[in-house]
Amino acid sequence: MKSSGGSTAAKRRAGQSAAEAVEDGMVVGLGTGSTAAHAIRAIGDMVADGLDIRGVPTSFQSRQLAIEAGIPLADLDEVDGVDVAIDGADQVAGGQLIKGGGAAHAREKIVDAAADELLIVVDPGKLADRLDHPVPVEVLPAARPVATEQIVALDGESALRSAERKDGPVVTDNGNVVLDCEFGVVEDPANLAAELSAIPGVVEHGLFVDLADEIHVGREDGVDIRTP
Secondary structure (H helix, E strand, O other): OOOOOOOHHHHHHHHHHHHOOOOOOOEEEEOOOHHHHHHHHHHHHHHHOOOOOEEEEOOHHHHHHHHHHOOOEOOHHHOOOEEEEEEOOOEEEOOEEEOOOOOOHHHHHHHHHHEEEEEEEEOHHHEOOOOOOOEEEEEOHHHHHHHHHHHHHOOOEEEEOEOOOOOOEOOOOOOOEEEEEEOOOOOOHHHHHHHHHOOOOEEEEOEEOOOOOEEEEEEOOEEEEEOO
8 A cells, every 4th residue: 555645844854864874975876856855955954064975966957956055066977986875766665666757767777776875765655565656768769669569568558758838748868758657566576677678769767676775764753764
């Protein structure tokens, strides 16, 4: 069963809790989304108080927020590694995640996979017993017909994500489009992840399998830290 939740206070508590893991000298992956944004702001406050870190943003959005927060930034190829990444999720079941609501999952997965430790920040409404949220799949625009056909072959239904306040589809930071794919309950996330990755033209999908080290669940009265 999915839990209810989603208040700003719960998201802020989760973000601030994960930010407490950041230490002087670290390289920190900066995730995308409303809950990760609270972590970025908290890290910015720590930098203002003298913390010496570098942040690796996962999207245009997180980059702009980090600049506003005063966090020194670097690209992934400018650092030796990422000590910790802090990111949100659209759904969490145990240690398995579905991400990509902000269409940044390709860059998020690159940074999150490079990190020594990945801390996921969510409110209780993102928790589920099993993954059943639509899986975002970023594809090259020319590959959309092929990808759509092969997703149907995997017993999925896909819809091209439309942009808001503009005509046409959502275009990712990488210049691609996103298919939101319904598979019902995902019984075997690792197998579906492999099958989606094998589709020609797929850049990345939103299944994050066995990457999370801690789940920080913000609540009205505190934070529940879970280890998958």
